[in-house]
Amino acid sequence: MLVVHRRIMHITSVLLVMCTVLSGIYFVSNARDDRSLTFTVLDVGQGDSLLIQGPSSQQVLVDAGPDRSVLAKLGQYMPFYDHDIELVILTHPHLDHYGGLHEILNRYTVHRLYVTGVVEKSQGYQDLLKQAKEKEVQIEEVWRGKTVDIDPDIQLSIVAPLTPLHDVTVTDLNESSIVAKLVYKQSTFLLTGDATDKVEKALIATKDDLSADVLKVSHHGSEYSTSDPWLDVVHPQVGVLSAGLHNKFGHPNERLLKRFEHRGIKMFRTDQDGDVIFKTDGNTINVFTESATGFSFPGMSGTPAYTIN
Numbered sequence: 001m002l003v004v005h006r007r008i009m010h011i012t013s014v015l016l017v018m019c020t021v022l023s024g025i026y027f028v029s030n031a032r033d034d035r036s037l038t039f040t041v042l043d044v045g046q047g048d049s050l051l052i053q054g055p056s057s058q059q060v061l062v063d064a065g066p067d068r069s070v071l072a073k074l075g076q077y078m079p080f081y082d083h084d085i086e087l088v089i090l091t092h093p094h095l096d097h098y099g100g101l102h103e104i105l106n107r108y109t110v111h112r113l114y115v116t117g118v119v120e121k122s123q124g125y126q127d128l129l130k131q132a133k134e135k136e137v138q139i140e141e142v143w144r145g146k147t148v149d150i151d152p153d154i155q156l157s158i159v160a161p162l163t164p165l166h167d168v169t170v171t172d173l174n175e176s177s178i179v180a181k182l183v184y185k186q187s188t189f190l191l192t193g194d195a196t197d198k199v200e201k202a203l204i205a206t207k208d209d210l211s212a213d214v215l216k217v218s219h220h221g222s223e224y225s226t227s228d229p230w231l232d233v234v235h236p237q238v239g240v241l242s243a244g245l246h247n248k249f250g251h252p253n254e255r256l257l258k259r260f261e262h263r264g265i266k267m268f269r270t271d272q273d274g275d276v277i278f279k280t281d282g283n284t285i286n287v288f289t290e291s292a293t294g295f296s297f298p299g300m301s302g303t304p305a306y307t308i309n
């Protein structure tokens with residue numbers, strides 16, 4: 001009896017290993033065959049971390065959340081064999097955006113790091129820059145006009161800050177946030193860091209094309225960002241924000257959520273939806289949420305929570 005029981009246990013564990021291997025193979029072939037771009041707003045609690053993955057498993061990570069919780073998320077969404085992150089963009093040097101970077105630099109080969117060069121003397125941030133230099137990460141200061149080709153069809157353009165911030169001291173680091181537009185054919189995303197309404201006003205005045213299908217809502221849904229004029233020019237179909245469950249800042253703000261509701265803009269939020277995955281072929285954007293699918297490989301199971309055509 002005991003022998004039979006052990007044999008069943010053995011078969012079960014072999015099956016488990018096979019399933020794990022097969023799901024890995026599926027993900028590899030999925031990553032290689034389809035031409036999709038995924039943009040994932042990772043649920044890292046009260047902070048921001050966005051993972052952009054191109055069709056050939058190129059990764060751009062925008063911010064790294066407050067702590068090491070981002071590591072489990074990267075392990076979940078990046079192919080198991082991939083230990084390179086082509087580009088990390090730090091929107092601004094606040095801990096809830098760079099806190100996870102220290103561990104990422106230890107575990108992954110980060111090729112390039114974009115910062116603004118704004119002055120931030122905190123020990124945590126200074127240590128991070130030192131560590132990046134020691135790891136020979138190529139650090140670059142960026143501002144409006146910088147464009148990165150993630151893939152021949154996929155561009156990420158920096159739209160803010162409007163001017164170089166090298167050695168510039170600001171009173172509110174949120175105002176120094178990198179704002180970027182991600183474009184894959186017809187699909188567009190606007191990433192805003194923690195930019196304030198003051199930044200929004202300055203950007204609107206540039207008359208740049210800031211329209212986007214998906215708006216990563218600024219500053220965890222704070223009431224001092226995402227003004228009505230901003231929503232007029234971005235004109236998103238979907239908003240997505242990252243905030244920690246029951247956070248002490250009261251993010252996201254109720255009035256802000258009402259602004260989206262009144263305009264009929266669908267909102268996703270990490271405190272309720274978990275990770276939010278946008279998957280697009282350059283035309284249709286399918287939205288998957290961790291809470292709805294309960295499974296994290298996009299496109300592998302379940303119907304999208306929402307579709308943008």
Ligand SMILES: [Zn+2]
Pocket residue numbers: 047048094096097194219220
């Ligand atoms: Zn923040």
